Amino acid sequence: MTASLLWKRIWKHKIFYLFMVPGIVWFFLFSYVPLYGIQIAFRDFMYSGGFSGSPWAGLKYFRQFFDYYQSYELIRNTILISMLKLLIGFSMPIILAILLNEVRNLKFKKTVQTLSYLPYFVSWIVxxxxxQRLLTPYGGPINDLLASFGMERIQFLYNTTWFYQIIVGSDIWKNIGWNSIIYIAAIAGIDQQLYEAAKIDGAGRFRQIWHVTLPGIRNIAVILFILSVGSLMSAGYEQLLLLNGPSTASIGSVLDVHVINSGITQGRISYAAAVGLFQSVIALILILTVNRLSRKYSEVSLF
Known part of the structure; x- marks a missing residue:
């Protein structure tokens, strides 16, 4: 395609491209302009010198992180928690979207959608x-229910036995509704004639889901999975900061919390930037790798 033809097509659809401008500006200001600050990971950052006036330190802070006695533990915990969230939580919005699509009562459907969206807008602190109120063994309704059946009260929070279940379960509950929106939109875009053809062929609801709905949202699911892989080095700062305690530190300490504590609490700006850059580089490598594998085996990719 020649440059002149490309510009003609852009001008023809200028209204649609105009809608892209706010997103492009946002990404430029908040995703690309801050890249200038990456250099502090390689400098002995001083407030008096700023980004460009601080002396170079090379790979000093990267070596400090890998020499840190808990670095392996932080990386392991981050990847493990992120993998659990991805493997268990990724399919949940798809299931919810399919179930909602099968509901014929519009009032009930809208109610469930609204209730599933609301947790996303609630702060992790709340x-x-x-x-804590629900799961406490000292008067919490969950433990009161267990006690009424003659079972022992359980300390769910800050307990290594229940830690991963609490982390993954609360993450799914908070995000499942919001993450299902794009799948609901994708299902709505499936040609209804395909369902009619499936019915004529004698397919029930389950077979319609298997042979029409799932193939119809496959490409969207693959793209979102590729993007989700990039979060394997980020387990979630707020959630882990609040739900991790001294008793679960060995399995709950993650890179996100370590970076914030190092940079803000301890004032080690260059060290925190180095660890954050390490996370970003690994995330980029993961996305590129999974994208290449997806393009090779499923012909669906980001680019």
Whole structure:
């Protein structure tokens, strides 16, 4: 395609491109302009010198992180928690979207959608406070229910036995509704004639889901999975900060919390930038790798 033809097509659809401008500006200001600050990961950052006036330190802070006695533990915990969230939580919005699509009562459907969206807009501080009230062994309704059946009360929070279940479960509950929106939109875009053809062929609801709905949202699911892989080095700062304690530190300490504590609490700006850059580079490598594999085996990719 020649440059002149490309510009003609852009001008023809200028209204649609105009809608892209706010997103492009946002990404430029908040995703690309801050890249200038990456250099502090390679400098002995001083407030008096700023980004460009601080002396170079090379790979000093990267070596400090890998020499840190807990670095392996932080990386392991981050990847493990992120993998659990991805493997268990990724399919949940798809299931919810399919179930909602099968509901014929519009009032009930809208009610469930609204209730599933609401947790996404609630702060993790509120969510954890609610969990503490519900799960406490000292008068919490969950433990009161267990006690009424003659079972022992359980300390769910800050307990290594229940830690991963609490982390993954609360993350799914908070995000499942919001993440299902794009799948609901994708299902709505499937040609209804395909369902009619499936019915004529004698397919029930389950077979319609298997042979029409799932193939119809496959490409969207693959693209979102590729993007989700990039978060394997980020387990979630707020959630882990609030739900992790001294008793679960060995399995709950993650890179996100370590970076914030190092940079803000301890004032080690260059060290925190180095660890954050390490996370970003690994995330980029993961996305590129999974994208290449997806393009090779499923012909669906980001680019």
């Amino acid at each position: 969510v954890v406070t609610l969990m």
